[in-house]
Amino acid sequence: GENVEQHPSTLSVQEGDSAVIKCTYSDSASNYFPWYKQELGKRPQLIIDIRSNVGEKKDQRIAVTLNKTAKHFSLHITETQPEDSAVYFCAASRDGGFKTIFGAGTRLFVKA
């Protein structure tokens, strides 16, 4: 079946450094790739997403890149801050109405 692989499972960076999380998907028909941030005990919050018709999208300190040929997409967080510490999930899905497949999550620690 479809799956999404996410790496690394844990990432520790110093405040101010950059963090990169990478995901690979298997369903070539996927065309929507959201990223969620989940703080302890809370619902996942959408932080950025990208559709298959673009290769890169940026929102302040967060950027996502997509390589459809390789079926890779990545989350880049620059100038990390302690409040960025959370679990981040990547996901892939097809057009609306089709299920979203999540990666296993990356636990990001930003050390002050």
Place this chain on the structure above:
Amino acid sequence: GAVVSQHPSWVICKSGTSVKIECRSLDFQATTMFWYRQFPKQSLMLMATSNEGSKATYEQGVEKDKFLINHASLTLSTLTVTSAHPEDSSFYICSVDRADDYGYTFGSGTRLTVV
């Protein structure tokens, strides 16, 4: 964006009892809702797709007779955990498929503890 209300936010029940969790789409008519389960320190795992007016579609390994899903209207889907056992203790989250721009909005989640 779409507003999704999920209740209860937490529940403790005795082993063998049933628990119903509600997921309401407050400002969007949702023909499709999704139910996820999340064990501690693990990813969200899709349990089933809830379709308004028809039977839910369950993922492999999810017992449909144990996790009853009812999507009777465009704004409400319910998940009933029947004959709950301690191993069913988990964080259950629903999400609404907005379809228009592929967006998905999550409910606040329900932490179920079976004792």
